Amino acid sequence: MSQTYYKIWLHIVWSTKDRFPFLSSKIRKKLYDHIHTIASEKGYHLSIINGIEDHVHCLFSFNPKYSISKMINDVKGESSHWLNEQKLLKAKFGWQRGFGVFSVSESIVDNVRKYIKNQEEHHRRISFTEEWNLLLKKHNVVIDE
Numbered sequence: 001m002s003q004t005y006y007k008i009w010l011h012i013v014w015s016t017k018d019r020f021p022f023l024s025s026k027i028r029k030k031l032y033d034h035i036h037t038i039a040s041e042k043g044y045h046l047s048i049i050n051g052i053e054d055h056v057h058c059l060f061s062f063n064p065k066y067s068i069s070k071m072i073n074d075v076k077g078e079s080s081h082w083l084n085e086q087k088l089l090k091a092k093f094g095w096q097r098g099f100g101v102f103s104v105s106e107s108i109v110d111n112v113r114k115y116i117k118n119q120e121e122h123h124r125r126i127s128f129t130e131e132w133n134l135l136l137k138k139h140n141v142v143i144d145e
Contacts, residue, residue, distance in 0.1 A: 008062040009062070010062045010102065011104050012102075013135065015096045015128065016055065017093075020054065021054045027088050039060075044060060054128060058116070068101055079095075100136070
């Protein structure tokens with residue numbers, strides 16, 4: 001085979017520092033537009049982004065020429081720098097260290113898009129902690145204590 005073929009979908013989740021509810025709906029819209037721009041400029045294909053006041057969900061079509069950690073750290077670092085530079089918040093903004101990244105089968109990409117799109121509605125029924133624990137359980141992630 002003379003070429004490389006791939007289709008890798010990643011559902012990535014990260015939260016604000018200390019899960020503080022920094023991200024009002026007005027700020028989220030500007031932030032998500034900026035994150036789309038960052039991703040595009042860096043060559044990362046961001047399909048959808050959404051979240052609530054204290055965390056973000058993204059669906060990326062991942063190119064294996066990049067490292068997952070570099071991609072996420074690029075997006076998180078640049079976006080927090082931009083938010084602070086824009087002075088959209090009274091306090092200094094930061095993302096919490098770490099992230100969750102989960103593989104997504106092509107057969108359920110549309111379901112994950114809908115899930116991400118409906119974050120505000122989803123979080124009327126379930127907390128971030130409950131959601132996070134369900135994601136870890138669903139993907140059989142073992143937590144080292």
